[in-house]
Amino acid sequence: MNKYGRVALIGAGPGDLDLLTLKGKEYLRKADCIVYDRLCNKKMLELASSDCEMIFVGKANHHHTLTQDKINELLYEKAKEYDFVVRLKGGDPYVFGRGGEEALYLKERDIPVEIVPGVSSSIAALADAGIPITHRGLAKGFQVITAHSRKDEPTNIDFTQLMDEDVTLVFLMGLAHVGEIARGLINAGRAADTKVAVVSNGTTNHQRKVVGTLSNIESLVNEAGLESPSIIVVGKVVGLAADLDFFEKRPFFGKRFFLPKIQSFNYKLETGITEILYNELEERLEKDGAEVVTVVTGKIKPVECDLGFLELATTGDYIVFTSGNGVRSFFWNLFEKQGRDIRAVSNFRFAVVGEKTAAILREFGIVADLIPEKQTGAELAELLKKNVSEGVAINWLCGKVQSPEFEKTLGSDYALNKIVCYENVQNELTISDELKEEIRKCDGAIFTSGSNAKAVAGITLPDKVFSIGPSCTAVLKGQGVNEVTEAVDASYDGIINILRY
Template sequence: MRLKGGDPFVFGRGSEEAQVLREHKIPFEVVPGVTSAVAVPAYCGIPVTHRGIAPSFHVITGHRKNGEPAEMDYAAMVREGGTLIFLMGVTSAEHICQELIRSGMDKDTPAALLERGTTAGQRKVISTVERLWEDGKKAGIKPPAIIAVGEVCSLSDTCGWLEEKPLFGQKVLVTRPRRRSSGMAGRLREAGAEVVELPSAEPKLVQDKEEVQDLRETVSQIGRFQWAVFTSPSGVELFFEFMKQEKLDLRLLMGLRFAVIGEGTRRALQSYGLFADYMPERYYARDLGKGLAETLLEEAQGKRPETALLLRARKASDALTEELLKAGISFEEKTLYDTVLPDASPQAERVKELLKKQDFSFVTFTSASTVEGFLNLLNPDAEELSGFTAVCIGEETRRAEETRRAASAAGMKTIVSDKPSMDSMAECMERFAAR
């Protein structure tokens, strides 16, 4: 697999590679992409075509192999009257603009320099063909950037949209476990952030043979419980993974009721065709314990309350069990998974470089273990850590405080979200970025 930005056959040298592969009788496929010649202007509010203004667009390379400006028929480009997009042309911008004017283009024709389009570092300079080079130089525009020339550049403010997003210009490092990071990353991208994912802690099913056997026996006799309790989406997913691994039939769950914390856990359960019977209004383990205990006692009407099976991580909060014990509720707690800190990550080197450049605005942490895993993977120095803000999930006071302390101890500035949810963490970043 050869990954390329944009489209491999639009100044991506994909065809040259295809020729070599064919020569060596190596089969290949080409997956078309969205070329930066269209995507970057769109992210900057510049349509490459517009009715009555630009009936066509032309994509041109800005330099030759030796780095010199490409030889082109500028007069023909001017006669065509469409939008001109020059890729890899920043170093040749002055020459390109001069040649266009020399070939008859009106010096006041709108033009734009678009730097690092679609990323958190996106910048644009909207000018004229005559002044574009000087204005770009004053703004410090550097590669990677493209040049757009044509009347459509005047639509940039009207059609611009990315700059209006609350997290535009922010680069965020998400350290959630891989199986949980996509939702958070998607939420942040929707808000305009550029997201880099570095899972620094992973939930994994228990591996110890005795623990596996004990868990199997408990689940195979799950009918002796009336409730199953899950406190995380990972717990739900790993439970069903365990049942499949151990060849345990889903019909064992018939008649079982489910209690969960939070919308994420509820949705995870629902994805298996099961619906939560109880979820507290506040997404805290203590609230789950209190609310579930009250529900069981109320339903018992003076008789012995129903029993619950708690399927959780090894280092789970004691708040849930404390409330159940206080209310006299009978339950069993089983360790379903461990939180494992990875030894290495293919993303680690890239993230290290970005840290050195102090390229991140925020790093998200959902537990003290994600902080520990982050530090283990990257071994950053204090200066690198001082360049961004750690956003810690606001869960139970104790857990949030543990996460904040771990981040603060490493030298990071910290903020804590109001609620224990991904939406709340994103909103926290939006408020902070707007200050």
């Protein structure tokens, strides 16, 4: 029996979190230790368990945290310490990633190794820049070449072997040598007007590209100030970039927003409680092309609560939810803490604050009876007042700290039973000066709750500040933020709408 743990070399892909493979995600969740590179999307690390050891071994151009020999030794030592070690590498481990060297080193020391291929930037970054690496009539094949060299030395590429105009050339790690590459190809016989593109930070929402020819690409790159990682592509297919750059035509591409967020949880009967790692609004913004700068201000946790009102119910009493967290926390209490099932709520009607909360309620097999047109606590209270008969109990499943608008609008004439079933455990935020400056330079700051606004009070915000609703706006204005654009509809859809106009 092998006394050592195993090591998986995982390709993290070109940068886009969604281009990490399913097996890669699964292994990151199971890892005891992750040794990761500079070019990996840091959000991938959030998939790991809270007790997973994270070790950064990134390499910038000629600046190494650890040498390759030291990385090899580190992997070996960690395999002796842990059951499962993940080596997370940008792109694909075997495409100029030195993954083969690491695998051989471990194999020679009887460490079990598994390779999890990744999406190579040599193809994916071009695709998101609107450049297909092959195209009928334009390119019958492609060559991928490393342009990396020792410091201050030429690339040592034999350009005479790269003369076929029907083959797309892709140079990785070559930004510092773009002029040398262009001149080398021209001197070897390629036409000076051969199309060239350089793509920086491909597949990410801060992707940039310049398109030119071998004769002018160096000056265009210098003028644009492109940064590593960058890919150079040479060939006829570059001519398709203007027609196929769907990635860069998304509505928020090129925009950057600051979004403080609260980490939530999910609950399902078949899986129990799981953490929700990504904020839904954050994901939607990123899908639409925006960069999102986030800080986690707190974590939502369900709390055990008294559900004695279930025994006192009369037909027509209401259960009210003003958030999806309330829905999940209630059913967690009902199913997990009390061992009961859906029959316990058969006498009740249900009222929810909006369509999103109604959708979460439907996951538990219940259709909401009341949903206000405008998704605010005040509107929900007004709707209840129109529909609730005298003597009907209103059981509000809510958080420990809540906006007062629902309770205030409902007033004292109704039998309100307030049951706290979850809480927001605040994080102790430490925001570096570097991050503060990054936040200040954003195109806008988005706040989806008053607690998020309070958590970042005192830092300099961008000129444009967006709020999800009246309660959140009131907190911001109380902190001296006078210019606030408020969503008409207090929902993520409402936020997206005001960002677009």
